[in-house]
Amino acid sequence: MQTLLKTTKSLSLLLLIAFFATTVKAQEIDLLLKGGHVIDAKNKINSKMDVAVKDGKVFRVAADIPASSAKKTVNVSGLYVTPGLLDIHGHVFHGTETNYLSNSLDALPPDGFTFRAGVTTVVDAGGAGWKNIDLFRKNIVEHSKTRVLAFMNIVGGGMRGTEAYEQDETDMDAKLTGAIALKNKDIVVGIKLAHYIGHDWEPTDKAVEAGRIASIPVMVDFGKSLPPLPLEDLLLKHLRPGDILTHAYRYDQEYDKNGKMIEHKQAIVDVKTKKVKPFVWEARKKGLIFDVGHGGGSFNWSQAVPAMEQGFHPDVLSSDLHTGSMNAGFKDMANLASKFLVLGMPLADVIAASTWNPAKVIQRTELGNLSVGSEADIAVFRLREGDFGYIDASGMALRGKQKLEAELTLRKGRVVWDLNALSAPLAK
Numbered sequence: 221m222q223t224l225l226k227t228t229k230s231l232s233l234l235l236l237i238a239f240f241a242t243t244v245k246a247q248e249i250d251l252l253l254k255g256g257h258v259i260d261a262k263n264k265i266n267s268k269m270d271v272a273v274k275d276g277k278v279f280r281v282a283a284d285i286p287a288s289s290a291k292k293t294v295n296v297s298g299l300y301v302t303p304g305l306l307d308i309h310g311h312v313f314h315g316t317e318t319n320y321l322s323n324s325l326d327a328l329p330p331d332g333f334t335f336r337a338g339v340t341t342v343v344d345a346g347g348a349g350w351k352n353i354d355l356f357r358k359n360i361v362e363h364s365k366t367r368v369l370a371f372m373n374i375v376g377g378g379m380r381g382t383e384a385y386e387q388d389e390t391d392m393d394a395k396l397t398g399a400i401a402l403k404n405k406d407i408v409v410g411i412k413l414a415h416y417i418g419h420d421w422e423p424t425d426k427a428v429e430a431g432r433i434a435s436i437p438v439m440v441d442f443g444k445s446l447p448p449l450p451l452e453d454l455l456l457k458h459l460r461p462g463d464i465l466t467h468a469y470r471y472d473q474e475y476d477k478n479g480k481m482i483e484h485k486q487a488i489v490d491v492k493t494k495k496v497k498p499f500v501w502e503a504r505k506k507g508l509i510f511d512v513g514h515g516g517g518s519f520n521w522s523q524a525v526p527a528m529e530q531g532f533h534p535d536v537l538s539s540d541l542h543t544g545s546m547n548a549g550f551k552d553m554a555n556l557a558s559k560f561l562v563l564g565m566p567l568a569d570v571i572a573a574s575t576w577n578p579a580k581v582i583q584r585t586e587l588g589n590l591s592v593g594s595e596a597d598i599a600v601f602r603l604r605e606g607d608f609g610y611i612d613a614s615g616m617a618l619r620g621k622q623k624l625e626a627e628l629t630l631r632k633g634r635v636v637w638d639l640n641a642l643s644a645p646l647a648k
Contacts, residue, residue, distance in 0.1 A: 252290035255297035261572035262589035273596040276633035303575040304340025304597030309513045309538035313347030322378035330366040335637035337552035338599030338626035341367040346412030349378040350400035371412040374427040394426040398433025409582040414441035439464040451486040452499040461507025467518035468510040494526045514550040515540030517613045528563040549611035562620030596633035
């Protein structure tokens with residue numbers, strides 16, 4: 221009898237252990253985003269699917285993954301699930317100096333302005349040069365939850381000021397910049413040239429040479445040269461396939477002392493005919509990348525509307541984030557994405573231009589997608605219907621019926637933004 225009792229107890233214990241083992245195995249998923257519509261350009265997904273996360277990585281993307289297999293399930297029905305947005309033109313070299321956008325008060329700390337818009341990776345566009353890339357790494361990259369990368373300025377001192385520093389050609393060393401970029405290739409994804417006002421191509425050519433040395437693209441903020449340099453020459457004679465023209469939909473006009481208009485930062489759309497200029501189409505065919513770079517003064521409906529009507533869509537959506545843009549017409553990346561929905565760009569294309577396209581441009585194809593095994597950087601958006609207004613850099617408004625709003629953002633599989641407590645348990 222005692223032997224039978226011991227056997228029964230042992231069997232019960234084994235069954236209990238087996239039950240818990242099965243339960244643990246059944247709940248192998250850490251977090252399950254269930255019921256959403258997934259858009260993933262790399263993997264050609266644009267349909268209702270669930271996304272499972274385990275150990276900070278994408279574990280599975282499929283229809284009807286059982287909630288019982290997850291330790292935690294978040295209902296995202298009616299929402300859009302995408303890779304975390306990748307903003308390739310921000311200014312996040314925040315500091316306490318009076319410099320323009322290099323270790324300065326005009327640049328913004330990344331974590332305060334990324335996750336709330338669905339952004340998980342931001343690229344600082346030229347704040348640091350070879351002289352202060354180490355400081356940028358120490359102060360910003362290593363202290364941010366957001367993944368932070370950089371376009372390194374061709375100016376050694378970085379973006380410290382348009383007049384005092386960014387005109388100094390003696391501080392533009394292509395070989396040294398290229399070499400330091402290679403040394404920091406874990407974070408440096410490109411070279412930046414901006415704000416040059418001289419009437420020569422030497423800074424452009426130096427930036428391109430640095431990019432060639434490091435095998436990375438060049439981003440150019442073009443204009444302000446006196447007299448103006450031709451945009452056509454920049455695109456067709458100096459830049460390479462894969463190089464980037466930022467502020468693609470900007471139009472600035474100034475007047476000389478005689479009242480004659482000077483078109484410094486030349487438009488891609490002819491201001492008289494409203495047609496995209498022929499050389500712009502040619503540049504796209506050549507492989508040049510056209511980036512939005514909205515900013516506080518670099519996006520105009522007068523350019524964007526006719527360009528979009530003619531099918532000239534941006535390759536990449538980006539912010540030009542700084543103190544002058546965050547409270548102006550730009551606001552955030554979700555708002556920028558909404559503008560292009562209003563302009564007629566399909567939602568899947570808007571998401572691609574904010575995720576997979578920029579990942580390819582900066583040669584970081586491990587980013588911007590929901591491939592199994594990739595880091596679980598994920599955004600969840602609500603597409604609102606209503607009457608919404610959008611402002612450009614000149615203060616002109618356009619009305620629209622749709623607006624994207626970031627509901628949830630995951631970085632390395634952890635919830636870092638939850639607008640409406642979707643992932644939180646209800647209070648008792």
